[in-house]
Amino acid sequence: MKLKTLDDPPPPPEKDRFQEELVIRPLHSGDTYASFQFRTLWDTDFFRGNKVLYYQLFPKSLGQVISKFSVSELHISFTQGYWRTMQWGQPFLPSPPGAELWEWCQDTVTDVDIAWKELTNVLSGIVCASLNFIDSTNTVQPSASFKPLGVGNGNAFSANAVLPREIVCTENLTPWKKLLPCGAKTGLAVLMNSEKVFHSSFYSQALHITPVCQVSIIPLSHTELSQAVLRWPGYASTI
Numbered sequence: 001m002k003l004k005t006l007d008d009p010p011p012p013p014e015k016d017r018f019q020e021e022l023v024i025r026p027l028h029s030g031d032t033y034a035s036f037q038f039r040t041l042w043d044t045d046f047f048r049g050n051k052v053l054y055y056q057l058f059p060k061s062l063g064q065v066i067s068k069f070s071v072s073e074l075h076i077s078f079t080q081g082y083w084r085t086m087q088w089g090q091p092f093l094p095s096p097p098g099a100e101l102w103e104w105c106q107d108t109v110t111d112v113d114i115a116w117k118e119l120t121n122v123l124s125g126i127v128c129a130s131l132n133f134i135d136s137t138n139t140v141q142p143s144a145s146f147k148p149l150g151v152g153n154g155n156a157f158s159a160n161a162v163l164p165r166e167i168v169c170t171e172n173l174t175p176w177k178k179l180l181p182c183g184a185k186t187g188l189a190v191l192m193n194s195e196k197v198f199h200s201s202f203y204s205q206a207l208h209i210t211p212v213c214q215v216s217i218i219p220l221s222h223t224e225l226s227q228a229v230l231r232w233p234g235y236a237s238t239i
Helices: 060-068 112-127 170-178 187-191
Strands: 016-026 032-042 071-080 098-105 157-163 202-214 220-232
Touching: 016 187, 032 187, 060 071, 060 112, 071 112, 098 112, 112 157, 112 170, 170 202
Parallel strands: none
Antiparallel strands: 016 032, 032 220, 071 098, 071 202, 098 157, 202 220
8 A cells, every 4th residue: 555645646636526505695575595506517528529428427418418419508597487686686697587598509510500409309308398499480699698608619609599488397397406416315406395496486497508617737628517596585485
């Protein structure tokens, strides 16, 4: 057995990492705002054409979507209710009522419209929502808004669509929790009771996939999956 000394090189960084946090904010009105945040950092750079054969913490279903459709960045949100900015302040993650999907694909995609349609159909099955109803009539390709949040998306094509009449229910939360490394069996996810979490004035769940730069001796590009649940008010009733 070899003892570790100060001259030994540092251990290599973990390729996949998972973090979770819960922020609870009490207000003067007596209400309570709860924000669940789950982040999975994936040591994979799709911009270089790397193929992934094995998955650990990152959900395989989303990894295959990124690879097949050359997705640079992806954002999905499901929101119930209206955020009252004058009373509650600025939201942690702004999102419109219903379902919203915005995506950036790499400039290697030959037909953006076909790729967008196939992507919405696949995501519809993953998140159990009516994203397959997204078509050319409710899709826009903004040029001045919806700027990429990640790194390396300067030449990507973007598309955005909103389904304001999409009803948010437990059928959306259940597949969302399955994307977590341990599902709802351990960690903060056990606090999200699917039967009571929607009994609130405002509820929003989101999924964000962005390329990030890991700070190290050699800058490395990673893929980050961020899952968030925002609920207002009455967090105590969900336990």
